[in-house]
Amino acid sequence: MSHLLEITDLAVSFRTSHGLIRAVDGVSFSIAEREILGIVGESGSGKSLTVLAILDLIGDPNAAITGSIRFRGTELIGQKPETLRRLRGGAIAMIFQDPMTALTPVFTIGAQISEQIRIHTDLSRHAAQARAVELLDAVGLPDPHRAAVRYPQELSGGQRQRAVIAMALSCNPALLLADEPTTALDVTVQAQILELIRKLRDDFNSAVILITHNLGVVAETADRVAVMYSGRIVETAETAALFADPHHPYTWGLLGSMPALDGIRRPRLTTIPGLPPALDRRPQGCAFSPRCGFVRPECLPAPPALTGTAHQAACVLAGHERAAARNQVLAA
Amino acid sequence: MAGTIIRRLVHMIAVLFGISVLVFLIFFATPGANPAARIAGKNASPQTVARVERQFGLNRPLPVQYALMMKKIFITRNLTSYVNLGEKVVPQVFKAAPVTLSLVAGAAIIWIVVAIVIGAVAAAFRNSWIDRLLMVLSLIGISMPVFWVGTMANLFTQGIWHHTWLFSWVPPLGYVDFSKSPVLWFKSLLIPWITLAILYIGLYARVLRAALIETMQEDFIRTARAKGLSERQVLLRHALRCSLVSVVTLFGLDFGVLVGGGALLTEVVFGLQGVGYLTYQALETLDLPMIMATVIYASVFVVVSNAVVDILYAAFDPRMRLRR
Amino acid sequence: MSEVSATDRDIAPPAPGYWAMAGRKLLRDRAAMISLAVLVIIALMCAAAPWYAAHIAHTNPFRSNLSGTVMRHGKPVEVLGAANNPLHLGIEPIGPSWRLGPYMLGADQQGRDVAARLLYGGGNSLIISFAAAAVCLVLAAITGILAGFFGGWVDRIISWLLDALWAFPVFLLAISLSVVLIAHGIDLGLFRLDASSLALPITIIGVIYVPYVARPVRGLVMGLRQSDYVLAAIGIGAPAWRILWFDILPNVISALVVFAPLIIALDLLTEAALSFLSIGVQPPAASWGTIIHDGESLIYTRPMVAIAPGLAIVITVLALNILGDGLRDALDPRAKLRN
Numbered sequence A: 001m002s003h004l005l006e007i008t009d010l011a012v013s014f015r016t017s018h019g020l021i022r023a024v025d026g027v028s029f030s031i032a033e034r035e036i037l038g039i040v041g042e043s044g045s046g047k048s049l050t051v052l053a054i055l056d057l058i059g060d061p062n063a064a065i066t067g068s069i070r071f072r073g074t075e076l077i078g079q080k081p082e083t084l085r086r087l088r089g090g091a092i093a094m095i096f097q098d099p100m101t102a103l104t105p106v107f108t109i110g111a112q113i114s115e116q117i118r119i120h121t122d123l124s125r126h127a128a129q130a131r132a133v134e135l136l137d138a139v140g141l142p143d144p145h146r147a148a149v150r151y152p153q154e155l156s157g158g159q160r161q162r163a164v165i166a167m168a169l170s171c172n173p174a175l176l177l178a179d180e181p182t183t184a185l186d187v188t189v190q191a192q193i194l195e196l197i198r199k200l201r202d203d204f205n206s207a208v209i210l211i212t213h214n215l216g217v218v219a220e221t222a223d224r225v226a227v228m229y230s231g232r233i234v235e236t237a238e239t240a241a242l243f244a245d246p247h248h249p250y251t252w253g254l255l256g257s258m259p260a261l262d263g264i265r266r267p268r269l270t271t272i273p274g275l276p277p278a279l280d281r282r283p284q285g286c287a288f289s290p291r292c293g294f295v296r297p298e299c300l301p302a303p304p305a306l307t308g309t310a311h312q313a314a315c316v317l318a319g320h321e322r323a324a325a326r327n328q329v330l331a332a
Numbered sequence B: 001m002a003g004t005i006i007r008r009l010v011h012m013i014a015v016l017f018g019i020s021v022l023v024f025l026i027f028f029a030t031p032g033a034n035p036a037a038r039i040a041g042k043n044a045s046p047q048t049v050a051r052v053e054r055q056f057g058l059n060r061p062l063p064v065q066y067a068l069m070m071k072k073i074f075i076t077r078n079l080t081s082y083v084n085l086g087e088k089v090v091p092q093v094f095k096a097a098p099v100t101l102s103l104v105a106g107a108a109i110i111w112i113v114v115a116i117v118i119g120a121v122a123a124a125f126r127n128s129w130i131d132r133l134l135m136v137l138s139l140i141g142i143s144m145p146v147f148w149v150g151t152m153a154n155l156f157t158q159g160i161w162h163h164t165w166l167f168s169w170v171p172p173l174g175y176v177d178f179s180k181s182p183v184l185w186f187k188s189l190l191i192p193w194i195t196l197a198i199l200y201i202g203l204y205a206r207v208l209r210a211a212l213i214e215t216m217q218e219d220f221i222r223t224a225r226a227k228g229l230s231e232r233q234v235l236l237r238h239a240l241r242c243s244l245v246s247v248v249t250l251f252g253l254d255f256g257v258l259v260g261g262g263a264l265l266t267e268v269v270f271g272l273q274g275v276g277y278l279t280y281q282a283l284e285t286l287d288l289p290m291i292m293a294t295v296i297y298a299s300v301f302v303v304v305s306n307a308v309v310d311i312l313y314a315a316f317d318p319r320m321r322l323r324r
Numbered sequence C: 001m002s003e004v005s006a007t008d009r010d011i012a013p014p015a016p017g018y019w020a021m022a023g024r025k026l027l028r029d030r031a032a033m034i035s036l037a038v039l040v041i042i043a044l045m046c047a048a049a050p051w052y053a054a055h056i057a058h059t060n061p062f063r064s065n066l067s068g069t070v071m072r073h074g075k076p077v078e079v080l081g082a083a084n085n086p087l088h089l090g091i092e093p094i095g096p097s098w099r100l101g102p103y104m105l106g107a108d109q110q111g112r113d114v115a116a117r118l119l120y121g122g123g124n125s126l127i128i129s130f131a132a133a134a135v136c137l138v139l140a141a142i143t144g145i146l147a148g149f150f151g152g153w154v155d156r157i158i159s160w161l162l163d164a165l166w167a168f169p170v171f172l173l174a175i176s177l178s179v180v181l182i183a184h185g186i187d188l189g190l191f192r193l194d195a196s197s198l199a200l201p202i203t204i205i206g207v208i209y210v211p212y213v214a215r216p217v218r219g220l221v222m223g224l225r226q227s228d229y230v231l232a233a234i235g236i237g238a239p240a241w242r243i244l245w246f247d248i249l250p251n252v253i254s255a256l257v258v259f260a261p262l263i264i265a266l267d268l269l270t271e272a273a274l275s276f277l278s279i280g281v282q283p284p285a286a287s288w289g290t291i292i293h294d295g296e297s298l299i300y301t302r303p304m305v306a307i308a309p310g311l312a313i314v315i316t317v318l319a320l321n322i323l324g325d326g327l328r329d330a331l332d333p334r335a336k337l338r339n
Helices: A047-054 A081-087 A109-120 A125-138 A144-148 A157-169 A187-204 A215-221 A239-244 A249-256 A319-330 B002-028 B035-040 B046-055 B062-075 B089-124 B129-143 B146-160 B182-215 B219-226 B231-270 B275-285 B288-316 B318-322 C003-010 C018-028 C030-047 C049-057 C114-150 C152-167 C170-184 C199-208 C210-225 C228-235 C240-276 C288-296 C304-331
Strands: A003-016 A019-032 A036-040 A063-071 A092-095 A175-179 A207-212 A224-229 A232-238 C069-072 C075-078 C080-082 C091-093 C186-188 C191-193
Touching: A003 A047, A003 A207, A019 A047, A019 A207, A019 A232, A036 A047, A036 A187, A036 A215, A047 A063, A047 A175, A047 A207, A092 A157, A092 B219, A109 A125, A109 A144, A109 A157, A125 A144, A125 A157, A157 A187, A175 A187, A187 A207, A187 A215, A207 A215, A215 A239, A224 A239, A224 A249, A232 A239, A232 A249, A249 A319, B002 B035, B002 B062, B002 B288, B002 C152, B002 C170, B035 B046, B035 B288, B062 B288, B089 B129, B089 B182, B089 B231, B089 B275, B089 B288, B129 B182, B129 C304, B146 B182, B146 B231, B146 C240, B146 C288, B146 C304, B182 B231, B219 B231, B231 B275, B231 B288, B231 C170, B275 B288, B275 C170, B288 C152, B288 C170, C018 C030, C018 C304, C030 C049, C030 C114, C030 C304, C049 C114, C114 C152, C114 C199, C114 C210, C114 C240, C114 C288, C114 C304, C152 C210, C170 C199, C170 C240, C199 C210, C199 C240, C210 C240, C228 C240, C240 C288, C240 C304, C288 C304
Parallel strands: A036 A207, A036 A224, A092 A175, A175 A207
Antiparallel strands: A003 A019, A003 A063, A224 A232, C069 C075, C080 C091, C186 C191
16 A cells, blocks of 8 residues: 555644643654544544644644655655645645634635635636535535525534535545544534545545544544554554554553443443643653553653554553453453 | 614614703703703893793703704704804704715725725734834824824924925815815815824724734634635635624724714814814804704714614624624 | 542642732733833823922913013023014914923913923823723723623613713713803702813713723623622522622723723823813813814914924823733733723
8 A cells, every 4th residue: 555644753842931842742654545544532632733733734833843744755844835735625635623613704605615626726716616516415415506605604513514524525635634523513413424524535535534532433434543642642553453452551441431332331431540641741751651550660761662563552561461451441 | 684774773763862862961951051041152142042942942841842952953954053143053064064074984995995904914924023013003093182193284284394395285274175176175185084094094903903813813714724725815815804894893883983073173173164163163152052963963974874884794794694 | 549649740839819910911011011101200290290380480381471581592582472474473482492491392372381381281181081081980880780790670771871872972972061061060969060170071081981891891790690600609699799799890890900091091082182172171271182272373383382292192192002902911811992
């Protein structure tokens, strides 16, 4: 598989009055054409920043991005703003979390979609508008002609998210970055939107990076999963492998706190004790160590590296210790 | 939309009624002195005072007095001044209205355009020296009394520098009717326009800059960037369009302050015979019927234009249509 | 488990008091501090007006000096000399000497010392604008809190009154009130104001801007009334006065502090405008507005008479506006007057 996007040792740091804070700290992953990668983590784990960094959309003058982001072999970090601007909405499109606020309130849906089409193609105003209606139809908005001349606040949340997706798809992006696209929606609508995103790969040949804090979403949608904690990736694997044999204690915690709707229902849900560390007070070693029930002395001096080949985890627990420890958490 | 308009018009009529009652009470029911003596003017003879009392029905109950007053101002329009004996007041107000309108409309165009440019430039270069300079200038603009700016403008354009190439085109003070000579009309109003506009340029530029900077934090701005719009397109199309709403609101509010205050003082300083100038002349002689008429008509103008602005606002910003 | 240590580490040091923090922020704001210093200096200079008139200008700034002379460059010069035109038509007041002493800024049409009048007038302008702002803020706080806290018909009546006042062009309201009251003063039985009293412009200017402040205060109080901590206080049975005093008032006061300099600036400009139209401060008393009015007729011969008080207004209002910006940044970055 050729890599569509390859991220190596990405770091996003913020200059603050208390010094430099590394919100994303040495993240590396890659994604192939037509692949769906899920990135899972709690709020503040740096998953959104990772994705925003790809298109340089962090928009904070105090943010510094280092490392390497290669898209189809071209380095994006330090790239000219004009080149990045052409990529945005063209080859790489983005869907944001809150459809309520993601659309400009003073323009109609159709106008906002056709605006993007006209930036990246030389379609006429009329043709762009027609294409916008087509897209709205493709994402399953009922009565797309009428929806196109409506203002965002005249649509429901789910309809708006469909409009946002239609906008993102308008220029057939090779890569779609979806930042918690279902978090702000009702549960029934969530399922529909996820279904839609899965279908995109078939209809539009897009690869997708799906950010979520919900493992269930990932299980349903993604081919591969990366789990982030406090600015680092702690585990990454094929979705089936991750769910069958999670390696990292944090992943166990996440799984333990998720009710199983199918399969064996656990007697009770477990929680992860404590809170994620503040970014400026991250421990020297493994960031999860203060909350981990299996801390070893070797966890403390430096964060463990990701080890493994297909299934990687950043944990010192050896394979044979893992099963017993995991059972303590999951089968409690 | 139709519902919004009707509701706004009903509100407008209620406000007009409230204002007319308020004016009436101020002029006829303020404790302290006999209203007839006030209306008759300084040093009026007892006969005049008695006639005023009869004409305005001052011995009858307040609601009747109010109705008589409104009839004199709006229906028969035969309210007369007792200072300039027998002069009918309302026709004078109508004669003066085009002057005020010319002054206000011209100034409004200047200040809206200039303020948008300044606000957008300051927001685009925020925290740079350009931004700081523009904001200091704006702050000075809102700190200057308009009548003093006008006096200073006269000092330079009519006095000290009148004979230099810079201001030799400035005609003598006073209004020239548009139908008489459009060029002279323009020349005679340009300095007053700028004078009147300065305050509002400062005010609006500051408000617009703040609104733009706040809008630029919104989620939809990130969406616009993610669509591949350039920073300039994001600012001018998406952010500006949303921020203009705050300026339009302000415009509705300021019309009142302007017609009642800024324009009056500007007219006085530049000798433009508008409604404000009439009020001013009446103030010097304490000609109450004249003041009452100008105040009422100016208020009507203000309230009506406020309503128009509000309705335009609803048309302008789709967000407003769903609310209320 | 390490759970305890994790939460221990997350406890931040206690936040310093709100006012102390705002004060420290304001002290670091150079522009605001300079403005405050400028305001204090202007106020002190105005307070020194009688001393200046007696010991430097050696004149009575309230009495005409039509035939006096004054020493200039060792020669006696008429305060009101013949005008400097071919026919010597009319009279021309003496120009500025630019030196500390009599007629430093020249004389006005009645031969009065402009510099001394400037200081006296400044005193009046400042007294009126500060007092009117105090009247305005107190009235606005009372009406805003009553309407916002009690709601119901109290709110409805107050809001209706505020709306009516609001829609009335402020300046026309001031003109109407002034013109009616200026000739005869006001007499409400116990409450009597003389036409020449400064209390008259103070009351008028104080009242007209009440809606500007009362409306935001009402909105603030209504918001607080619905806030979780006030609902909680009501829930545990705290009496209304207690909630007003401990939960509502501190927030309202912080808003009023932010508004205060802006209202003072607005009042100063309004006072100047009314006095310029000769319906504010009445002669022989002066304010910056009346001096500009006096200077208007001398504008082409002795422009300093109008320039000086105008500059004084601009500097004072500018300082007030900068101070207002600083206070807003320090106390409540989102506070807005008039909505």
